[in-house]
Amino acid sequence: MSDTVSDTIARLRREVCQLHEQLTRWELVTWTSGNVSARVPGADLLVIKPSGVSYDELTPESMVVTTLDGNVVDGNHSPSSDTDAHAYVYRAMPHVNGVVHTHSAYATAWSARGESIPCVLTAMADEFGGEIPIGPFALIGGDDIGKGIVATLAGHRSPAVLMRNHGVFTIGASAKAAVKAAVMCEDVARTVHIARSGGALVPIEPEHIDALYERYQGVYGQR
Numbered sequence: 165m166s167d168t169v170s171d172t173i174a175r176l177r178r179e180v181c182q183l184h185e186q187l188t189r190w191e192l193v194t195w196t197s198g199n200v201s202a203r204v205p206g207a208d209l210l211v212i213k214p215s216g217v218s219y220d221e222l223t224p225e226s227m228v229v230t231t232l233d234g235n236v237v238d239g240n241h242s243p244s245s246d247t248d249a250h251a252y253v254y255r256a257m258p259h260v261n262g263v264v265h266t267h268s269a270y271a272t273a274w275s276a277r278g279e280s281i282p283c284v285l286t287a288m289a290d291e292f293g294g295e296i297p298i299g300p301f302a303l304i305g306g307d308d309i310g311k312g313i314v315a316t317l318a319g320h321r322s323p324a325v326l327m328r329n330h331g332v333f334t335i336g337a338s339a340k341a342a343v344k345a346a347v348m349c350e351d352v353a354r355t356v357h358i359a360r361s362g363g364a365l366v367p368i369e370p371e372h373i374d375a376l377y378e379r380y381q382g383v384y385g386q387r
Contacts, residue, residue: 169207173238176202176211176339177224183343188219190347192266192332199244202339203254203261208232210254214241234307245304252310253335257317262339267331268350270357274298275326281349281356284365288356289373290380291348293321301328309333321377324349 183200187193201212211227228239232255234248250263274281281296283289299316302308313333316325323345324334332349336342
């Protein structure tokens with residue numbers, strides 16, 4: 165392993181460890197559930213949370229490095245039980261550099277009903293470019309979840325998918341972007357749930373969704 169790759173892994177271990185703090189800050193996970201991973205650029209590797217380790221015990225050194233086939237390369241712990249799913253996403257989607265999984269309450273409630281979240285908020289149009297789709301049921305431990313993520317998000321602008329009866333998976337150009345998508349997914353899931361409890365939802369017209377998405381993705385913020 166070259167010095168450059170080693171330095172990159174060290175940086176990503178710190179970054180991925182710190183990003184897990186955002187999952188607890190935004191109340192997207194409980195106990196040891198959920199995980200963040202990052203692709204190691206220039207190498208067929210990823211950095212991911214260890215399995216079953218409490219969030220307050222996570223350190224950069226406890227992050228696990230695996231191949232994109234899920235085989236451990238470096239680390240003193242077993243990797244997350246979702247590692248094969250993350251690895252499949254990285255193999256199938258070269259533009260993805262970060263993957264996040266949460267069981268956040270409102271978004272997971274939509275997944276338990278097998279429902280996508282309709283695009284009825286400008287914040288959804290901005291971040292997701294439409295509805296947040298529902299993915300298939302898949303058992304944990306292999307790459308079936310990864311296959312469901314990839315198949316569902318193909319042709320979607322959404323960086324989030326609700327895997328049926330399970331929870332949220334998000335992707336991003338970076339691990340931080342994937343964490344942001346997970347935070348926003350739970351926020352809109354809660355708001356749309358509250359709105360629907362009070363009456364019928366009012367959808368946003370497709371052309372307005374397109375305009376909002378293009379503005380937010382191409383103009384909003386600092387460039």
